[in-house]
Amino acid sequence: xxxxxxxxxxxxxxxxxxxxxxxxxxxxxxxxxxxxxxxxxxxxxxxxxxxxxxxxxxxxxxxxxxxxxxxxxxxxxxxxxxxxxxxxxxxxxxxxxxxxxxxxxxxxxxxxxxxxxxxxxxxxxxxxxxxxxxxxxxxxxxxxxxxxxxxxxxxxxxxxxxxxxxxxxxxxxxxxxxxxxxxxxxxxxxxxxxxxxxxxxxxxxxxxxxxxxxxxxxxxxxxxxxx
Numbered sequence: 001x002x003x004x005x006x007x008x009x010x011x012x013x014x015x016x017x018x019x020x021x022x023x024x025x026x027x028x029x030x031x032x033x034x035x036x037x038x039x040x041x042x043x044x045x046x047x048x049x050x051x052x053x054x055x056x057x058x059x060x061x062x063x064x065x066x067x068x069x070x071x072x073x074x075x076x077x078x079x080x081x082x083x084x085x086x087x088x089x090x091x092x093x094x095x096x097x098x099x100x101x102x103x104x105x106x107x108x109x110x111x112x113x114x115x116x117x118x119x120x121x122x123x124x125x126x127x128x129x130x131x132x133x134x135x136x137x138x139x140x141x142x143x144x145x146x147x148x149x150x151x152x153x154x155x156x157x158x159x160x161x162x163x164x165x166x167x168x169x170x171x172x173x174x175x176x177x178x179x180x181x182x183x184x185x186x187x188x189x190x191x192x193x194x195x196x197x198x199x200x201x202x203x204x205x206x207x208x209x210x211x212x213x214x215x216x217x218x219x220x221x222x223x224x225x226x227x
Contacts, residue, residue, distance in 0.1 A: 004053045010046035014039055056080050059116055063136065066166040067105060070140035070159060078105045078136075080112035096135045098142035105139045107132075122169040122177070130177050131185070137163040154204035157182050158217045165216075178218040 021034045060078050067076035076098075081089060086109040091097045098105045107115070111132050118129035137156040140163070146152045156163075160181065164174035189200035203209040206219045217223075 004050070007046050007050035007053065010042045010049060014042035014046060017042065056112065059112065062167070063105075063112075063115075066163070067136065067140040067143060068103075069166060070137060070163055071103070071144040074103060074143050074145065076103045076105055076140060076143045078107070080107050081109050083109050085109070095131075096139050098139040100142055100145060100147060103143045105136075105143060107135070107139075111135060119167045119169065122164070122173050125177065127185075130181055133164055133167070133169075134160055134181060149199050150201040150204070151210065153186075153199040154201060154210040155212070157186055157204060158212055158214055158219065161218050162214075162216050175218070175221070179221060182218055 017034055017039045021031050024031050060080055063078035064076050067078055068074065070076075079085075086092050089106065089108065091106075092108065094108065095111055096105065096107045114129045115132035115136060118125045118133050134156060137160050138152055141152045141155040141159070144155070146155060157178075160178035161171070161174045164178065165171055186200065186204070189197060190202070201210060205211065206222045211219070
């Protein structure tokens with residue numbers, strides 16, 4: 001929000017400078033020439049300020065498209081909250097949330113940046129960066145129509161590889177990271193408090209009740225062990 005306002009402000013200053021060279025200011029009968037260094041500075045500052053909002057807008061469009069694919073065609077609309085948006089969000093303490101009826105997905109401030117970092121350099125991704133990818137998959141499953149958190153989480157676990165590859169992550173990297181996330185982060189939730197427990201089920205495993213047997217499942221390497 002602040003970057004957008006800054007871009008608009010410097011853009012307005014540039015336009016005002018151009019206008020002053022064509023239309024006399026109030027109380028003056030003549031125009032004045034454009035002060036080129038000032039105009040150039042305003043244009044540069046406006047462009048620099050607009051870069052981040054444009055970058056996030058493009059990323060939101062990309063995420064919306066890929067979330068729609070993950071949701072089996074149900075239209076998703078992803079929004080990356082600014083600091084102000086997060087402060088005003090009624091679910092500000094959740095990393096993200098989705099409206100099943102509208103397909104609207106929200107990432108709180110910071111999580112879109114983490115996901116952008118992950119997509120830009122997945123091989124060097126920190127754990128929280130991959131969690132941002134998993135969060136994206138999880139909220140996409142809500143848009144797909146699932147309300148139960150344990151079911152949603154398990155559906156997301158099985159599609160994390162698919163989600164990462166849709167965002168351009170190499171398959172080998174996506175498979176290793178998704179499987180590590182399942183074995184380490186997800187499976188550890190059985191020992192954690194009730195907040196984590198509601199996102200966990202012992203039936204979320206290869207060959208068990210929640211296994212969808214997807215052709216590109218995160219669990220492909222584990223199926224051989226089950227057999």
